[in-house]
């Protein structure tokens with residue numbers, strides 16, 4: 020929501036038009052609806068790229084000496100993958116620090132752990148085993164918020180004032196709350 024509220028209003032409006040068009044007057048968004056919402060899915064993917072909930076992977080231990088990108092890694096080393104930095108790597112992402120959901124429309128890169136430029140659910144045999152459930156929870160949750168409510172910034176707060184700072188830790192909680200007045204369309 021912070022990334023959306025910081026972005027040009029057209030992104031939020033486009034997502035809401037897509038969701039409301041697909042869900043109609045059904046009053047509730049369910050998992051089947053999500054397959055008809057490519058723009059919503061692109062927003063979620065772009066959000067996971069910029070703000071992966073776990074910015075470092077769970078550590079791994081090497082079983083043998085190896086060389087990665089010219090760096091010698093010794094047997095028995097503990098290795099962390101910086102998922103946050105990979106998502107902002109210029110080699111893979113143009114204007115990497117910008118929130119641009121359009122870039123995630125029609126790309127083959129998915130988040131299941133086989134495309135290493137986007138690994139918010141980790142990768143390999145210890146990658147997240149409930150990837151599909153986690154992703155569905157976020158997609159249905161966000162789609163429901165955008166379907167049922169119109170959102171605006173608190174009085175006196177401008178887009179540039181919305182911060183995306185996070186606190187350090189295993190996951191990335193938002194540092195400062197963003198209170199958003201919501202208008203329920205279906206009340």
Ligand code: HEM
Pocket residue numbers: 072073076077078139140141142143144145146147148149150152153154157
């Ligand atoms: C948005 C939601 C979620 C995100 C972003 C997420 C992310 C992750 C990440 C990054 C890892 C470490 C992967 C690695 O180091 O390669 C992980 C592991 C794991 N996740 Fe998730 N996860 C989510 C939801 C869930 C849910 C809903 C469940 C269970 C119902 C779950 C269960 C697990 C378990 C059991 C592991 C450890 C797997 C292992 O060590 O073999 N996750 N998750």
